[in-house]
Amino acid sequence: MAIKPQRLEKGDVIGIIAPASPPNQENLKRSLSFLDELGVKVKKGKHVTDQYGYLAGKDSDRLADLHNMFLDEEVKAIICAGGGYGTGRIASQIDYSLIKENPKIFWGYSDITFLHTAIRQQTGLVTFHGPMLASDIGKEDADPLSKQYFSQLFEPLTLDYPEGISNLETMVSGSAAGILTGGNLSLLASTIGTPYEIDTKNKLVLIEDINEEPRAVDRMLNQLHMAGKLEDAAGFIIGDFNNCVPERELSLELDEVLDTYIKRVNKPAVKGFNIGHCSPHISVPLGVRAELDAAGKKLTIESGVK
Template identity: 60%
Template sequence: MKILPKRLKQGDTIGIVAPASPPNQESLLKSFSFLESLGLKWKLGKHVKDVNGYLAGTDEDRLKDLEEMFADPEIAGIFCAGGGYGTARYADRLDYQLIQENPKVFWGFSDITFLHTAIANYTDLVTFHGPMLASCVGKDTFHELSAKMFQQLFQPMELHYSEAISPLETLSPGVVSGEMTGGNLSLLASGIGTKFEINTKGKILLIEDVGEEPYRIDNLLNQLRLAGKFSDAAGIVIGDFAKAEPKKEPSLSLQEILHHYTANLGKPVLSGFKIGHCEPHFAVPLGAKARLDANEKTLTILPGVE
């Protein structure tokens, strides 16, 4: 049985961690007014301001911040300040028993995908693929819909995505139900062959990425294909692939590559979701039950909190 974290309520304190790269401190500071508008208090991890090259402090310190937030009974949920790189460096040392015994809202995306997958593999906790504080919330581009997505943490609500939000393209027709899983394509590929390899069996797989040229996306999709992740999946949700322009011509287009890998799978595949490194960013609970209808072009997801 999946564990749904307890819903947040006004007056709750959330923990803020930097599990990967150093977050922009100015943007992080700007995000606090949004947290106030939600009625939340916050507590910063001890190492959120640390800089260790492209990492927000040492692996040990980032790991400790995360575990301390899960262990702290005063903390109702955990929001990631940003992504970048580095969560996979300590995933094998994370105390998953601690997380299982102290289930709470855990929210982030991008490099945080590695943690989402690891937590899914070793606990039953539903986690949230959503916009982060420094990299999204604290920026001038933060969209009204992205802000609204945080409401799913305060009351159990079904999420509905249709073409009212963005144009969607059916790459392969069909209707299917299953658990949501996935996230950043590069991180999913980097877990293949490890004990943090994503399990897509009977699930609806979400993929998105940023700054990858078409040939790189081709390579990453092929890796998932060869690992059986597409054949295992019940359906595929294709999110945003920002900054995917080729640096050299000639090149296949992003659409040609997506068609090549997904159009003949014989299962529902729907493309064009504003999920990922984009605004608006439609946040989704990973591990929650969902229904993908590639004929009617809709995605419906059951609540991620109790």
């Protein structure tokens, strides 16, 4: 049973955490003006400025910030400052009963995919795949459309992927409906064989990635294929694969790799969605029902808040 978090209201407090890599502090500071425009207040986690190699602090500290934000009754939503690496390291230490008892908006993408998957499958909480503060919103060239989709947190409205913002292509025709799941392909593959293994049964599966050569995308899709995850899906939403280009002379193109795996299972699929490491980046709730009309290239998603 899906648990939808309570919608935001003007004046609510937003918690900011960095559960993966150290966020760009200048961008993070710049993003605060956007949150001010939304009419919300901000509370930063104690370890948002920490650095421990490629991690934003030690595992215990990043975990503490996550737990504390869910426990803090004043905080109505948690937005991740950035992604990178490291959320999988804390997944097995999270108190999921604490999250289930204190459901609230949780927002991020990229490395945060591991947390989206683990939290949803352990608690039923609907979470949000969307641009983050330091990684996206705080950049000087942040796209207004990326910012606009934060409005879904304030009103329970059905989302329709906007026509004309990206070149959509039907890979496999037909219609499919199911719970929307997925996110970053690298992180989805890394859940296989763990207690947080992605459940794709009768789901609409979103995949996206960045800076992975076609051979790496091939390896990860093959892993999902051999684990039965592609065959289990109801359909596929192929997001942005930013800079996923060959670095060697002898290579398949990304589209050839995607075609091999997606067309093999013959489930409705559309590629080209501006969801992922792109600008604009259209944010979507995960864990709610969605409908894909592949022939008509239309995606409709149920509201993620109540």
